[in-house]
Amino acid sequence: MSPASSARADAVFSLPEVLSVVRRYWGYDRLRPLQEEAIRAGLEGRDALVVMPTGGGKSLCYQVPPLLAGRMDVVISPLISLMKDQVDGLRANGYPAATLHSALSAAQKREALDLIARGACRLLFLSPERVLTPWFFELAERHHIRTFAVDEAHCISHWGHDFRPEYRRLAQIKERFPEATLHAYTATATERVRQDIITQLRLRDPDVLVGRFDRPNLIYRVFPRLNLREQLLDVLDRHRGEAVIVYCITRDETERLAASLREAGFRAAAYHAGMPAGDRRAAQEAFTNEEIDVIVATVAFGMGIDRSDVRCVIHAGMPQSVEHYQQETGRAGRDGLAAECILFYSPADTLRWQSLIEKRGANTGEHTRAHRTRHAARHALRLLAHMRRFAAPGQCRHKSLSEYFGQPYERENCGACDVCLDEVEQFVDGTTEAQMILSCVVRTGERFGAGHLADILRGSDTERIRKLGHDRLSTFGLLKDRPKNEINHMIFQLVDQGLLTRTPGDYPILKLNDASWEVLRGQRTVWLLPAKKKAVRRTAVETASWEGVDRRLFERLRRLRTEIARERGLPPYVIFNDTTLRDMARQRPTTPAALLRVHGVGEKKLADFGERFLAVIAGQDGRSPGPAGP
CATH class of the missing domain: 1.10.10.10 (Winged helix-like DNA-binding domain superfamily/Winged helix DNA-binding domain)
Incomplete structure (x- = not known):
């Protein structure tokens, strides 16, 4: 039965009905905090601002309503790569989604337009530039599109960290379609940015849903930066064969470090805005498809990455704001499993950023524009000061981040940062x-x-x-x-x-x-502060994520996932994420019904490759179980 055939116009859907759809397409048995409220806002036609941490399940909030209501909604997304990854993932789940952008082949464009024309498409992903065209306005009228999800909504705010001018024009949607509802989604937004998003999008009495910013599965550590290469190799040895992002401040540094890591035997590539577009795309695709393990990048490597099994994010230098840091470290552990976030800090980083900010403020002509730039520079320096305080060995890192975003943190010891693990040298x-x-x-x-x-x-x-x-x-x-x-x-x-x-x-x-x-x-x-660090300790969150897991079976399932992904031309995490594979290696299902009970296994994926995963699991029978952890 197609989603359209089960649609009920103007209906009120019960939680069991919502969960039934979530179980069928995504293989999840329950919703995360605030997902039900955000889904109801989408079903009931109320504007909303939804702020959830990376990996908190924002996408599900705008994916479920059009399935239940039997309509087509539009998702406005800033990057082609992000739209492609989302559509690939949805289609792998059996969800009817499409995107239209300049990188599509003629055949892909015809397929998308046909899905839309048949009334079978439930989510259409578009860039802000394409939404604000006569072509789209005519399409929206013809298909009565009146619900829009604005992804990465912090891009609309001058006070955000990824400002994109074209996002501020999205208020035209309300002008053209006064009855339209808008739902803004972001992972990082201070109170000031939240108010700016509401104002710029002209949201009407919106539901403001702000989740917990804390990510308990992330382990935060700050090291004095001394011999960066040796320090990097020490961390990467702990994550050999796993996905790692290394953020650098300058383009030259990305290339030097990537070359150095390759010499040390790591599969690594550089990524920065100065590279030819084809080289950037090749590096990102190699990382997404698990052909390399380490990407060494500037902040240009950002919103387009959707790989869920990044086990470590390293900052080779201090970011210029807590917002940047939270967004970039948020790319670790999106699958909910333990991941490490390392910051190699030197007080020289603060001086470097101050110099760059002051230069931007000084090299501006024309009085009004110069005044705005100087105001922005003062704001940037305040953000930098907050980041500097975070890097200091003061209080719990989880507590610092939570309180920065206006949320109390009640735990006395997070058990997942260098401060609480007693790894920090004292002054x-x-x-x-x-x-x-x-x-x-x-x-x-x-x-x-x-x-x-x-x-x-x-x-x-x-x-x-x-x-x-x-x-x-x-x-x-x-x-x-x-x-x-x-x-x-x-x-x-x-x-x-x-x-x-x-x-x-x-x-x-x-x-x-x-x-x-x-x-x-x-x-x-x-x-x-001494230029040394105590030995790192294994944390409870890392141990718990491997509890009961047959590690050898998990590795065999990973190899099968890669094989299927290559056959289908998809990123491996689109097939199943690590959470699902670990749950398989923990439960060891032997029947399709049992496999369907594994977290993240929906009906479409069961039908498509359930037999192959069951065969690998069955092949382990009679063998002694592998270790429960690494």
């Missing part, structure tokens, strides 16, 4: 080392940057030091037992604490200030 008295550094600044005439000062303090035998006579200074070699990156770490901590001044510009130098002299005179104690 130590670094007054003596600080006096050595400040004395070196004095003795070199306050004319040099951090790198040269670190070389002097370490006692490096360089031509520049000899030429300047700095090998004869009393501070030469005072910290010879410390690596240069550790000395730099101390220098930038002094700058970060206002105990040393760093001049702006492309070639900054270090100068003393009043606080510096207080330290030199012994009037002030300096507390520094």
Whole structure:
């Protein structure tokens, strides 16, 4: 029976009816928090703003209503790759969905238009530019489309972190179709951004549904950045064979690190906006299709990635805001399983971002535009300060993120961050080392940057030091037992604490200030964070995610998933995500009815490849079970 044939116009659907559809198409037995409320808003024609964390199940909220109501709704999405992935996933579930964009072949376009013409399409995915055309307005009138879901809705706000001007024109939908209902969806939105979304989309008395921002399955850790390559290899060894995203601040760094990781034996590729479009697309598809494990990228690698089994997100440098950090780390563990989020932080990151923000504000002409840009720069600096505070070894990381987004966090110990796991080194008295550094600044005439000062303090035998006579200074070699990156770490901590001044510009130098002299005179104690970290511990959330799972069977199921995905030209996670495979390896079903009880197995996927998965499971019979965990 098609969805259209079961439609009931203007009907009120019960929760069991909603769950029946969810069970049939997605293989889920229950809804997550706020999903029922969001689905009802879609069924009852009320505007809504839905804020849920990445992996919180936003998509289901706009996918279910048109199935039940037997109508066609439109999803407005910012990226072709995102639309393609969603449509591929829905079709694999037997859901009638289509998209129209410039990358479609003529045959694909005809297939989509035919589905729409027959009245069989339930979700049509379009870009904001295509929605705001006479062609679409005529289509909407002909098919009486009156429900629109705006995905990644934070793109509409100047105060968001992925602002796209074309999103602000979506208010035209209300002008053209006054009776239309709009449903805005986003994973990251402060109160200010939420109000801006409501205003810009002209939502009428909307249901504002804000989920919990906390992601208990994510494990947050912040390390002092010292030898980045060695530190990366240490983390990647824990995640060998798993999906990892490494975020860098600059394009050059992505290419250097990707090459270095390939030399170390990892399947890695770079991704940044300066690459040719074809190369970017190839790198993303290789990552999506599990042909590589590690993507090293700038923030250009963002909303288009929908891979659900990313087990680690690494920031090689501090992001410029908590919003960016939450959105980017949110790409880990979308399947609900444990995932690690690592930030390699140096106080130098703050200075780098300050310089970039100030340059953007300074290089602007025309008075009104310049005023707006300076206002935006001040806002960006405030966001940067929040991110800097998060990176400090203060309170629980989960608590910090929750409270930043205006939600209390009641647990005393999250058990899933470096602070609560007691992995963070405590501040130590670094007054003596600080006096050595400040004395070196004095003795070199306050004319040099951090790198040269670190070389002097370490006692490096360089031509520049000899030429300047700095090998004869009393501070030469005072910290010879410390690596240069550790000395730099101390220098930038002094700058970060206002105990040393760093001049702006492309070639900054270090100068003393009043606080510096207080330290030199012994009037002030300096507390520094040691450039080391305690050993990481295995967390309860990681252990629980493998409980009862036959690990060898799980790996065999993964190989079958990859095989089927390649046959069908789909990303492996579209076939089944890791949560489903682990549940299979835990339950070990032997019949189609039993397989249908596995989380994430719907009727269409059971019919399409249930026999092949059951055969792999049956092939394990009589063998000793694998270990319950890694």
